[in-house]
Amino acid sequence: MCALTPPAPAGSVARRIRQKEATRDRILDAARELFVENGVEATTMRAIAARIDYTPTAIYHHFRDKEALIEELCYLDFRALASALVQIGEIPDPLERIRRMGLAYAEFGFNNPSQYKFMFMTQSSHVPLEKARVEKNNPEQDAYGFLVQTVEEGLKKGLFRPEFQDEHQLAQLLWSGLHGLISLHIAKADDPWIEWSDPRATIKLAVDVMLRGSRRQGP
Amino acid sequence: MCALTPPAPAGSVARRIRQKEATRDRILDAARELFVENGVEATTMRAIAARIDYTPTAIYHHFRDKEALIEELCYLDFRALASALVQIGEIPDPLERIRRMGLAYAEFGFNNPSQYKFMFMTQSSHVPLEKARVEKNNPEQDAYGFLVQTVEEGLKKGLFRPEFQDEHQLAQLLWSGLHGLISLHIAKADDPWIEWSDPRATIKLAVDVMLRGSRRQGP
DNA sequence: ACTGCTCAGTTGACAGCGTTAGGTTAACGC
DNA sequence: GCGTTAACCTAACGCTGTCAACTGAGCAGT
Helix, strand or coil, X not given: CCCCCCCCCCHHHHHHHHHHXXXXXXXXXXXXXXXXXXXXXXXXXXXXXXXXXXXXXXXXXXXXXXXXXXXXXXXXXXHHHHHHHHCCCCCCXXXXXXXHXXXXXXXXXXXXXXXXXXXXXXXXXXXXXXXXXXXXXCCCCCHHHHHHHHHXXXXXXXXXXXXXXXXXXXXXXXXXXHHHHHHHHHHHCCCCCCCCCCHHHHHHHHHHHHHHHHECXXX | CCCCCCCCCCHHHHHHHHHHHHHHHHHHHHHXXXXXXXXXXXXXXXXXXXXXXXXXXXXXXXXCCHHHXXXXXXXXXXXXXXXXXXXXXXXXXXXXXXXXXXXXXXXXXXXXXXXXXXXXXXXCCCCCCCCCXXXXXXXXXXXXXXXXXXXXXXXXXXXXXXXXXXXXXXXXXXXXXXXXXXXXXXXXXXXXCCCCCCHHHHHXXXXXXXXXXXXXXXX
């Protein structure tokens, strides 16, 4: 099979496919840039198309609609986040692993505010965002599942206080503690009403506070 | 001065003003209903006008634009939140007061998801949301200021661990811990990806976790 | 070499959006 | 009555996301 079709069997048809994927990627790149620059809502299909010298309708040959385009970018970002987290998966102590995951997660949020916003700060509308694409419980793709697994490991080892029984509940508690800070900072960083402290310093404190408040005996 | 203009001096002009405010209130009511029903973005000026049998342009005699209309509703909700929180301001122990404030805050969020969303989950765009209307540091109007004051009181009494020095930082930490849970639940409650625990139970745990993790000696 | 098909991309349009210039009309002070 | 004010309407503007219909290049089969 391999031998029969050595390097480039269907030379021309393969090139057509490659070219189609190339323009698809150009659309994604342009959309990402504009989303980051101006926000998702303020970015129009016409603007995306203009940036790569196409007509707006050309985008519809690659994506069903604007939402599908956004979803594709989300999917890519979910994978990026998960693979960033899985890299620190080697640490044996679950608590320390959670601590490091928290810091990496926050770093991702602060460095990619636009992606973070449409990953976690907008309704996943009708179609559940991840269901279709990300493989659940595969740590390489499902960051939330990875956190739940780590929490579960800590629960089994008896590292947490007795009132914590459900790994999902504790995972959600830890996750949302960080999410609150990240999302508030993204949404309200420019608001002079609140005198924002350095968010990365606050994140470090928050991770420690939550771990100290949830683990069994406090040093 | 008062004597010269007894009960209703400009009887007719007063009625005109009253009528104008009445339609203004009808616009606000209709807008709030539609925002809650369908979300802010999906609600059009035309739909708001239709609900009270006006043309869309009539709204522009009462509000500069759609954003000003949203802002007005936000302002009203900020006051409602603050006055809900200030009612529990009598509790002498700052830590217990923070605990109760947290629960009341979360309750407000769960009960008013639509308002919560455009109070805390969207960019305050150009005009800083509260600056113009809410009186800073008046607990009746400024819920954040009220929290900062309470935290400051706790700091002065030495109730918190030594690494906490800045009342703003600690207030932001506590606030965002709850905000994360509330906002995630509002944005992603329908997402089957995550098996959500009962949010109110998780909130209770989260408040305790954060207080236990930040106060001086843990019982 | 001709025919016919596929399909990435374009043209031109649609309905709906927020918003506005200008007109109408009722109620006001004089 | 008269002129003024202002709440409300009519008609339109430019913009959006989206789509039906078309174009034209490159492919397969004969």
